Amino acid sequence: MTTLYGMAVLLVYLVCILLSYSVFKDFNLKHFYPMEKEEFAQYAIWLISISIGSGLATFLLSIIETVQNITLTYLN
Numbered sequence: 102m103t104t105l106y107g108m109a110v111l112l113v114y115l116v117c118i119l120l121s122y123s124v125f126k127d128f129n130l131k132h133f134y135p136m137e138k139e140e141f142a143q144y145a146i147w148l149i150s151i152s153i154g155s156g157l158a159t160f161l162l163s164i165i166e167t168v169q170n171i172t173l174t175y176l177n
Contacts, residue, residue, distance in 0.1 A: 113162060118154030125150050 125146050 110158075110162060114155060114158040117158040117161070118151055121154035121157065122147065122150035125153075 128146060128149075
């Protein structure tokens with residue numbers, strides 16, 4: 102059961118990171134920092150996506166865990 106839970110957590114992180122990347126992929130970083138090479142901008146967008154996606158996944162998983170704990174507390 103632990104392996105299945107771990108795989109579900111990794112899947113949530115992956116989905117949130119890809120969702121975040123799909124939002125930020127067209128984001129123009131030249132407004133904030135003039136980059137001469139596009140690949141550096143792409144790396145920066147991936148880092149932003151990983152950061153925001155990981156934060157979103159952690160938030161969602163903490164809400165799920167809280168609801169699960171409350172449910173188990175009141176059902177017993």
